Amino acid sequence: MRSMRRGIKEMDLILTEYAARNLKDMDDAALHTYDAMLNENDQDLYRWVTGQEAAPDEFSDLISDISKTFQS
Template sequence: MTAELTGETREHRLKRLRMRSMRRGTKEMDIILVRYTDARLEVMTEAELDAYEALLDEYDPDLYQWISGQRPAPEELRPLIAEIARVAANG
């Protein structure tokens, strides 16, 4: 459910997404996603935040394989996965 429907403020949503990015379950994904949120979260549109939030519902092993290029990501996630991989690679 989007923040607009829940009445959640943008500030609260960003904090919640940052926390979800930090507490993944695997250290590798914690590092990758925190790096991405530090670089991009503040400037993302609501639609981009919706897509990122949906991505956070995916399992860490799948995310890691998609981001690292071990397996192709689902078509609908490819642009976001590619952006996360670029940010992770460039530090």
């Protein structure tokens, strides 16, 4: 639910699709990291996912995975 009710529509779309594709296969550590990431500001998340800014180390692998999922 928290993936789809974000502050900006772009992150709603990106995180809803990512969650639908990946949450069921995540282990507890990955789910914890994903949950912590959801507490971050949407504008920051969007800049990280689109490569405008580097993500913090604790989210870098997850953000990279999210970004790869939506690259054409």
